[in-house]
Every structure is written in structure tokens, then in C-alpha cells.
Amino acid sequence: MNLEISPACRTALEHWLTHLKALQDASENTLIAYGSDVTDFLGFMSAHFGGPQGLGALENITTGDMRAWMAAARSEGISARSLARRLSSVKTFYRWLAERQGFEPTAVLSARAPKFQNKLPRPLPQQAAKAVLDTVALQSTTPWVAARDVAVVTLLYGCGLRISEALSLRRADVPLSGTLRITGKGGKERIVPVLPAARAAVDHYLSLYPFALDPESALFRGVRGGALGPGAIQKAMAQTRAQLGLPASATPHALRHSFATHLLEAGGDLRSIQELLGHASLSTTQAYTAVDATRLMDVYNKTHPKA
Structure with a gap:
């Protein structure tokens, strides 16, 4: 999703990724995946709210907003497994942002991931x-x-x-x-x-x-x-x-x-x-x-x- 994101949101995202790398020693591939997932989410919310929003809008996201994001992703053909991964990335970002900004992230953290069946690995005989x-x-x-x-x-x-x-x-x-x-x-x-x-x-x-x-x-x-x-x-x-x-x-x-x-x-x-x-x-x-x-x-x- 190639949508404009507010400078405040982009800065928060960059700070979070730096935090993950410095304190949790996240790999480069993990950081890329997290960044892509949260950027997609922030881009959707920009369109959902009618334009780039500051951090205040993120703090007021509702359960309905989360459902709209997930429904849009599914309508674009995103698999249940991929959406669950994106939601996990967004939740991780929100936990960090809520601690930093001092707001209650319940609406985001309570969003339920779609169910999917784990694919068992297939070893060779x-x-x-x-x-x-x-x-x-x-x-x-x-x-x-x-x-x-x-x-x-x-x-x-x-x-x-x-x-x-x-x-x-x-x-x-x-x-x-x-x-x-x-x-x-x-x-x-x-x-x-x-x-x-x-x-x-x-x-x-x-x-x-x-x-x-x-x-x-x-x-x-x-x-x-x-x-x-x-x-x-x-x-x-x-x-x-x-x-x-x-x-x-x-x-x-x-x-x-x-x-x-x-x-x-x-x-x-x-x-x-x-x-x-x-x-x-x-x-x-x-x-x-x-x-x-x-x-x-x-x-x-x-x-x-x-x-």
C-alpha cells in the first residue's frame, strides 16, 4: 500500500525499529518484515481517516477501525496466515507506542487474528x-x-x-x-x-x-x-x-x-x-x-x- 504517512507516525516507526535492533537484537529480515507490516497498517489508517494523521489518531483507533483494516486486507487476497503475522507486528508496535505515549492500546491488542491451519513440515524418509x-x-x-x-x-x-x-x-x-x-x-x-x-x-x-x-x-x-x-x-x-x-x-x-x-x-x-x-x-x-x-x-x- 503506497499511501502517505504522517511524519510523526513515520518517526515513531523508525524509533521502534531502532529499539528492536538495539535492545532485542532483531535480525535484518525481521526488521524489514516488521517495517513493511506496520507501514501497510499506517498507510491504511491514513486512507481510512481521510489523510495522514498524527499519533493522536493512532491512540484513538477503535475495534471497528481494526476490523476495517483486516477486512480490507482479506479483500485484497491476503491469506489468513499473512494477516495474522501482520497483526502480530502491529500489536508489537502498539505495545511499545502505548508505553512511550501513555495511552491505552486495548482496541488494537484485543483484535483477534484469523484462524488458519498450521502446515506441518514434511521431512524426507x-x-x-x-x-x-x-x-x-x-x-x-x-x-x-x-x-x-x-x-x-x-x-x-x-x-x-x-x-x-x-x-x-x-x-x-x-x-x-x-x-x-x-x-x-x-x-x-x-x-x-x-x-x-x-x-x-x-x-x-x-x-x-x-x-x-x-x-x-x-x-x-x-x-x-x-x-x-x-x-x-x-x-x-x-x-x-x-x-x-x-x-x-x-x-x-x-x-x-x-x-x-x-x-x-x-x-x-x-x-x-x-x-x-x-x-x-x-x-x-x-x-x-x-x-x-x-x-x-x-x-x-x-x-x-x-x-
Whole structure:
């Protein structure tokens, strides 16, 4: 929505984003998403009220105003999931603004997000995951590039890393030891075990990489010499799944899902898997592993001290 926003509202938005970055260490992608969501909301309210409004108008938003905004978004084809995310961004902004300006934000905070069904992640079967590791090297005729792709996907499946976490590794992190300290979402650190296969894959990649790397340089490099971006791995995975006849859900992130699910199938407990994945909530891990109630009860009955 490309509508004019009052200088006071735009300044408040900028101050809030600065606050998030400074005090909550929000990532750049998070800040961009928050900024876009709240800008859309403020732009709508400008039109809704007949022109750019100051902070006073925001302080007097009613339940009806919130319903009008949500209805307009839905009429534009915004999905229930996306609208729920936008509403969450707006509420977070309003909590901060209300504390700063000293007004009551109940009308905004009481707005209910539309219901939507969470999409469970779709892990690969164990044999398919192994086939990916064996096949991804065939997607490049350049030996070091092929070895690089194998190393990255082995870290995703063997250590449960997010692709951003694997690509954030530095040359100084190698040779890998038996464990790896990873900084995940929100700056949360965790320790993950490193399988011998993952260490061997990374060492093989480095043995073939034709250029010198500074200790603080990104470990994984693109063909043009810069730090490797996720697009190259996503492309290699797309080619691999086409070759293997796997569904479109077989993405790099699906390997992380597979890591968690296969650990659970082998008898791992949810709490330990939660720590390995770096999830703040155990319920997130349950969804991540895509297990059914029967499997959860089986784990419970085997591990609970009172079972």
C-alpha cells in the first residue's frame, strides 16, 4: 500500500525499529518484515481517516477501525496466515507506542487474528535423505563445487542446522571438532554434535577449494568468489529432487526437519531434540518432527519416570 504517512507516525516507526535492533537484537529480515507490516497498517489508517494523521489518531483507533483494516486486507487476497503475522507486528508496535505515549492500546491488542491451519513440515524418509546426500554432488561438474554442496547438505541433515547457520560458518571454525557452537535465531547459542561424516565432507570440500581463505572469511564460497548464498544450495536441491523424483517439499530446510524426525524415530527424546534444534518452545519441536499422538505417547511412556 503506497499511501502517505504522517511524519510523526513515520518517526515513531523508525524509533521502534531502532529499539528492536538495539535492545532485542532483531535480525535484518525481521526488521524489514516488521517495517513493511506496520507501514501497510499506517498507510491504511491514513486512507481510512481521510489523510495522514498524527499519533493522536493512532491512540484513538477503535475495534471497528481494526476490523476495517483486516477486512480490507482479506479483500485484497491476503491469506489468513499473512494477516495474522501482520497483526502480530502491529500489536508489537502498539505495545511499545502505548508505553512511550501513555495511552491505552486495548482496541488494537484485543483484535483477534484469523484462524488458519498450521502446515506441518514434511521431512524426507530416511532412504530419501540418504539419496539426497549421495546425489547432490552430481549437480555440478566442478569438483570443489560438488564437494561444497555435499558439505552443506550434510551439515543440514547431520547436525540439524538452518541453512543460514551452515552458511555463517567461518574458515576459522575448521577443522570441526566433535561439537559446534551455533548462534541461531535471536542470538540464542546452542551446542550441536558433529558427525564424522559431516567433518569429512567439510574437510573434503576445503581440500578441493582452489583459493586461500582468511580465517574470518565465510567457509563456503560461491563460484564467483564471494560468500555462498542460500540460492545455490536451493538450486542444487531442486535439481537433486527432480533427479530422484522427490516432491517439491524436499528443500534444504526439509533436511533439518528430517534430522529431528529421524532422531525421534530412533528413540531420541523431544527435550534433547529441542536443544539440538535451538527451539525456544517444545511445542515447536513437536510440530517440526511431524509426529502423531501415538508416537508422542510412546516416547512419554518410555521416558517419564512415573510411567
